[in-house]
Amino acid sequence: MLVWERPEPSNRPVLAPLSRERIVRAAIELADADGLVAVSLRKVAAALDVGPMRLYGYIDTKEELLDLMVNAVHAEIHPTGDDWREVLRSQAEATRRAAQQHEWLADLIGGRPQLGPNTLAIGDAVLGAMSDVDLDVVVPAVAAVNAYVVGAVRREISERRAERASGMDLRQYQAATGPYLQRTFAAGQFPALATVVRDGPHLSADETFRVGLEFLLDGIEARISR
Incomplete structure (x- = not known):
C-alpha cells in the first residue's frame, strides 16, 4: 500500500509524540539547511529526539520520506488565473519560488510522477484551466511547460x-x-x-526565466489558435 493510503499508527502515550507531519517537517528543515545529504531516517529521528525505529510505521523507506517532502512543499504552490495562460504562468513561477526556498526540490522534481495529494491538486488545477482545449494539445503543452520549468530551475540552482x-x-x-x-x-x-x-542582452535570472516562459506560452497559444 502506498504511503498516501496507509494509515498512521494509533496514538500511544509516549514521551515524544510523532506524526508524519512532524517527521516531514523535520526532514525539510534538515534539507533546507544542508541539502538532501543531510536527510536520512537516522538523522531525522535524532532531530526529533527519538530512536530511528520509531519512524517505521509512519514511513517505511527514505524514498517515501522524500515523496512526502516533495508533496509538503507543493502545498506552497497555488496556480491561479482567469485563463489557461495565467494559470500555467503562475504554476511555473510558483514552482521556481518553491525551489529557490527549498533548493533540494530541484533534485527531486522532473523524475517519476509525484502522486501526493498536493501535487495532484496542482495538476488538476492546471488541466482544469485548459478544459476547453483539445487534449491532443493539452497533454504535450503541459509537458512542455513542466520540462521548461524543471530545466530552468535545475540550471538556476546549479549556478547558485x-x-x-x-x-x-x-x-x-x-x-x-x-x-x-x-x-x-x-x-x-x-x-x-x-x-x-x-x-x-544580458538578462537577470528572473528575466531569463520569464522571457523563456513567455516564448513557450506564445507557441502554445499559437497552436491552440490554429
Missing part, C-alpha cells in the same frame, strides 16, 4: 551552488573568465558566439 562552491558571484566569475573569452574571440574563433556575448 557553483557560486557558493567557488566563492565567486556572477560578476566575479565573469571578470575571471572574461580575458580568456576575449583572447579566444579575438582569434576569430566562434564568431556567432562572440556576437551574442558582445551585443546580446
